[in-house]
Amino acid sequence: MEGRLKPGCPLPSARTLANEWGISRITADAAYSHLLAEGFIHRRVGSGSYVAENILDISLAVSARKAEAESSTPLLSSRGKALSRHLIGAPGTLVTAPFQSGLPDLGTLPVLWRRLMGRQFSRIGRHMAGYGEPAGLEELRHAIADHITSHRGVRCTAEQIVITNGAQQGINLCARLLLDQGDKAWVEDPCYPPGVASLKGAGAKIVPIPVDSEGLAVSVGREKATEAKLAYITPSRQYPLGVSMSMARRMQILEWATENGSWIVEDDYDSEYRYHGQPLESLQGLDRSGRVIYVGTFSKVLFPSLRIGYLVLPHDLVSHFVAAKSISDRHVASLEQAALAEFLTEGHFTAHLRRMRKIYSARQNSLLEVAEKYWQQFMTVEPSFGGLFMLGKLRKGLNDVEASKRAAERGVRLRPLSPLYLEEPAQHGFLLGFAAYSEKEMAIAAKRLLEPT
Structure with missing residues (x-):
């Protein structure tokens, strides 16, 4: 259909094709039989298989039907387009790295959870x-x-x-x-x-x-x-x-x-x-x-x-x-x-909450210390009474979207605040996740932001 094999072009025998491609003779015969049934090739007794003379007509007809379908039938409903x-x-957003927001500590539960899941499997x-x-x-x-x-x-x-x-x-x-x-x-x-x-x-x-x-x-x-x-x-x-x-x-x-x-x-x-x-x-x-x-x-x-x-x-x-x-x-x-x-x-859930509140509170304090040490000149970080992230507000004139792109090049994830606004004026800053990262990880990432490109 692409025109690489011209009308009337001779094709290798099924035996030759099978040998060249290292496939079964039965597979090669089946493929030729399928092409013959659809009209793409014809066979001459004692001579072999050839590309059909009317292959261009078949190709044009298929292309026309495809174009007509694409032009006349909407791909999605209006609700489908909205969704x-x-x-x-999205691809590229699921990699975990400081200071990705919205993530709990992912290493505190597996042993207990495996035991509970194993118990359910046994029952x-x-x-x-x-x-x-x-x-x-x-x-x-x-x-x-x-x-x-x-x-x-x-x-x-x-x-x-x-x-x-x-x-x-x-x-x-x-x-x-x-x-x-x-x-x-x-x-x-x-x-x-x-x-x-x-x-x-x-x-x-x-x-x-x-x-x-x-x-x-x-x-x-x-x-x-x-x-x-x-x-x-x-x-x-x-x-x-x-x-x-x-x-x-x-x-x-x-x-x-x-x-x-x-x-x-x-x-x-x-x-x-x-x-x-x-x-x-x-x-x-x-x-x-x-x-x-x-x-x-x-x-x-x-x-x-x-x-x-x-x-x-x-x-x-x-x-x-x-x-x-x-x-x-x-x-x-x-x-x-x-x-x-x-x-x-x-x-277990209540105990887990008590334990993690202490851990997360300590990590929030660590991030506040890190922010004061490394980021004072361009951002102020406000402590949060709860949750898994804090808000960092950029100094006037700085753009959070551009800064987040530069941070990503250094392996640091900063979620910009301004795209979360639906109407102007938008405030520029970052959602700084702290719950999933140790004090050492946050300090390393914070210093990395200051490195020259």
Whole structure:
């Protein structure tokens, strides 16, 4: 079809072809028979095989059909195009290096986790090997309900919980089930891009609402789009600025949602790690109208590849979300759910949190010392009351995107702050992850940033 073999060109015999390529004679015969059946070659008795005389006609016809298909049939739907613009974990972003944000320490859990997983494998039977419940393993839902009611101030029962493949799937389900094409959705500005991408993929019209020292500015939201159908927020520790939503703002947004019949999706992504005082109680615990959907995850407190998150839903939504979950991926892997349920009920999770809070608090202090020693001339780093990263603010006139590119050339990962803003003016700085790195690793990486190119 490319014209490299001209019409009427003689072809080697099947025997010769098999010998030249070191393949079976049967394979060569089969290939020629296939070409003959499709009209690409013809055979002359006693003479051999030849390229068909009308090969150009065949080639042109196939090319024409291909061109017609490409020109007349859209590759993706409008929703598919919206989704395809947002790739989480793009090539090159999954390499772990200081100061990549959002990563817990990945070396603290494997021995215990292997033991728990091994125990589940030894118990595997029909119950565990067959299809699971779309809502998730009952034991895990009860264990999560017990934990979040006592530690996060969430008001729920196990029947309100749906286990998801990470928080991202939970956010995506909320977007798909609660939003129609063109519905307005409040999002924090700056924002958590994967969460906003889910809303865009569902056809929502994004309404950026600025964040100040008290969290999302509800009054601005009312002015810009009081009729919004949904608000996606991170009230316990705003991503990426790290501020907590004040009680006054919490009551304001709950009042707005109740008046408007709107939904609030509360993403509680890393609030388990608070280094001074107790973790703040959830917004969901203050809700008396059933307007808040609570999104939790174990990716930040255990390890990202676990891919287990959960939704806490108002009673009226549970059956609808379970049905949608069953269509999306049937259920989350049962063995991992069983191991996590045991991890929670046996007290390992609470002990793990206590241990890691001490480790992470010490590492945050180490990074503050490193920043003061090496980065004072171009960046100020603010301590964080919790979470896995701190915010570094660049001096005026410096560009965080360009600086992050130069840092990457030195093997240092700095997530720039300015691209997380949806509207101008954007602040320039970095999200500095400290939880996954030792004091020595951070000091080496910090000095590397100062090396000449």
